[in-house]
Amino acid sequence: MDRPAPPPSELLEIAIDVARDAAATAYRMRIEGVSVAATKSTVTDVVTAADRAVERQITDALRRLRPGDAVLGEEYGTADGGTTDAPARVRWIVDPIDGTVNYLYGLPHCAVSIAAELDGAVVAGVVRNIHTGEEWTATAGGGAWRAGERLRCSTETDLGQALVITGFGYDARRRAHQARVVAELIPYVRDIRRLGAAALDLCLVAEGRADAYYEKGLAAWDQAAGGLVAAEAGLRIGGLKGLPPGPEMVIAAPPALYDPLHEHLTRWDAAGGP
Known part of the structure; x- marks a missing residue:
């Protein structure tokens, strides 16, 4: 008999406990000194020994707490849970250290990110800053929170007054295309x-x-927990031209800013390039 679906609040409690322990490990390893273990897409896209150790710690903890679940991690890929041929209803999406280059350089903008999917939909997520301990959480339909305060996104309605965050890939040709989009925007x-x-x-x-955010090239682990926090805070999340958010483009903006930002990004082919 199938187990009943766990409530998002239960999954969030697990994610928070695991993320806090993982962030403590990552912080300790950074203080002790960290080295590059490998590179991924390019020589500038690094993996540290801490990335791998922290993901192993997270995966082991989730296996112990919920042995029938699947886990998708940035460093080790997918590990299927369960003891039958039926797919696991719950899948954990893990970024052990989001912002690895910041982490490598000791810049305090990096985090552990853990999200829980139930039947393919993200229903719980936590993002914890490794250096500061700031922690953002969300459950589907339960709002987004930090330090006991419910989060609400910006009420800005004029794109000309909006502070916009973006990011760049590691491939030099993609960076060049993204730089041209920034110059236009x-x-x-x-x-x-x-x-x-x-x-x-x-x-x-x-x-x-x-006020708003956009980026091309995000993987599931980059956006799963943070995307739920953003959506539960009232942001509109999507891709370009009616597509869902994904590797081609993620836009997160207040409803009043979404369409004008989307229009500019479409005009300059922000989802294009390498």
């Missing part, structure tokens, strides 16, 4: 920031510390 906004950790960027926009 910047006259139409208040300013642009590039902070280097998508999950945290989405959380900052969720609480109005910036």
Whole structure:
């Protein structure tokens, strides 16, 4: 007999406990000194020993707490749960260190990100800053929260007054295309920031510390938890031309800013290039 579906609140409690332990490990390893273990897409796209150790710690903890679930992690890919041929109803999406380059350099904008999917929909998520301990949480339909305060996104209605966060890929040709998009967009906004950790960027926009966010090239682990926090804070989340958010484009903006930002990004083919 199938187990009943766990409530999002139960999954969130697990995610928070696991994320806090993982963030403590990542912080300790950073203080002790960290080295590059490998590279991924390019020589500038690094993996540290901490990325791998923290993901193993998270996966082991989730296996112990919910042995029938699946886990998708950035460093080790998919591990299917369960003991039958039926797919697991719950899948955990894990970024052990979002903002690895920031982490490598000791810049305090990096985080552990853990989300829980139930039957293919993200229903719970936590993002915890490794350096500061700031923690953002959300459940589907239950709102987004930090430090006991419910989050509401920016109420800005004029794109020209909006502070917009974006990010860049690691491939030099993609960076060049993304730089051209920024050059076209910047006259139409208040300013642009590039902070280097998508999950945290989405959380900052969720609480109005910036007004909007867009980026090409995000994987599931980059946006799962942060995207839920953003959506539960009232942001509209999507891709370009009616597509859902995904690797081609993620836009997170208040309803009043979404369409004008989308129009500019479409005009300059922000989802294009390498």
